[in-house]
Amino acid sequence: MLTNTPREFAFTEQDFEKIRVMIYNYAGIALTPAKHDMVYGRLARRLRALGLRTFNEYLQVLERGDSKEFELFTNSLTTNLTSFFRESHHFPMLSDHLKAARGSGVLNLWCSASSTGEEPYSMAMTACETFDSLRPPVHIIATDLDTGVLETARQGIYNADEVEKLDNNRARRFFDRQADGRYRAKQELRDLIVYRRVNLMEPNWPIRGPLDGIFCRNVMIYFDKPTQLKILQRFAPLLKPDGLLFVGHSENLYHASDIFKLRSKTVYERVSGGAAPTPASGLRSTLR
Ligand SMILES: C[S@@+](CC[C@H](N)C(=O)[O-])C[C@H]1O[C@@H](n2cnc3c(N)ncnc32)[C@H](O)[C@@H]1O
Missing domain, CATH: 3.40.50.150 (Vaccinia Virus protein VP39)
Incomplete structure (x- = not known):
């Protein structure tokens, strides 16, 4: 039976929406609602590193203008898959x-x-x-x-x-x-x-x-x-x-x-x- 395991960090739809707008405005990256879990997974590491408990707290750090954290936020949300001679033609x-x-x-x-x-x-x-x-x-x-x-x-x-x-x-x-x-x-x-x-x-x-x-x-x-x-x-x-x-x-x-x-x-x-x-x-x- 599937159970709804509580998440380590509170992450609301409103938090996701704020993140979506931030990364779109800054980097042009258009996140669809389907990326909700991906965003959670990528940013959970940042919350852990900062000792925070909720995404709301994390957003406050970003909104206060912490530029180093904003850089790490951006780095977390990029997808970097690549390889040598990819698309070799x-x-x-x-x-x-x-x-x-x-x-x-x-x-x-x-x-x-x-x-x-x-x-x-x-x-x-x-x-x-x-x-x-x-x-x-x-x-x-x-x-x-x-x-x-x-x-x-x-x-x-x-x-x-x-x-x-x-x-x-x-x-x-x-x-x-x-x-x-x-x-x-x-x-x-x-x-x-x-x-x-x-x-x-x-x-x-x-x-x-x-x-x-x-x-x-x-x-x-x-x-x-x-x-x-x-x-x-x-x-x-x-x-x-x-x-x-x-x-x-x-x-x-x-x-x-x-x-x-x-x-x-x-x-x-x-x-x-x-x-x-x-x-x-x-x-x-x-x-x-
Ligand atoms: C999937 S990788 C592609 C790497 C390589 N071009 C390739 O085809 O193998 C996408 C890269 O685009 C970068 N990227 C995403 N948004 C960007 C932006 N607004 N400006 C510059 N680079 C960006 C990411 O950081 C990531 O390294």
Whole structure:
């Protein structure tokens, strides 16, 4: 027989509603009522850490303007699932794109929801393989809202089971095995990437074009269509006219068909006549 076990922390519908509004306004993350239990589970850890008994008390901490706690609140509500060479069909396309642009100076890529780093390191490995060099003329800026995952990405240290899934050549060429059995991305690979915290909802991104490519994969699914559209409108002028936008497998840009058109499976290019890119060259000017 099912019993209604009392929960460790009191969590009312009103608490859930406040949290839903807070995270939507700040990060664009649209939580449906079905996420009630997920929110409880993710934030219960914060209440425990702070020695609180109810979500109402926790909301008071946030409402008092505790910025460190707000950061941890945000980090708790992001979903960071990722893996090396996820949606692998994108990487040969990226490689072809880099090859086609070869000779036109440093190529700039933005990984706009980089999570724990597997995605930007996959982009970096692709660049090294394309140019057959550990120092390809490619700079990657990798950003995420979640400060916890950015720190993991910066460290570039991964469990053996993740790295050993890569083919042997890649694991050997791009990672060093540490004494504890984990693997660290080689310094040269790490040097290709600069990490920054960027909330895609903030009005001024510290990114300047023109970019050769933007990866924005598996994050727009958390946003509603109007939010997605606002972001897509801001991506377009950052891309070179032939720049590519890579999105996740369940994301489509039908609602932005005046800005982006499909080039290949979940890879988009700008519709010609869109806003011109802001002039810049090299990563230093990619970062504002
Ligand atoms: C499911 S992961 C996707 C990771 C990677 N792009 C991939 O496809 O494997 C979604 C990432 O989006 C980030 N995110 C969520 N809302 C964001 C926002 N408003 N601005 C920037 N990043 C955000 C999360 O922190 C999380 O790391």
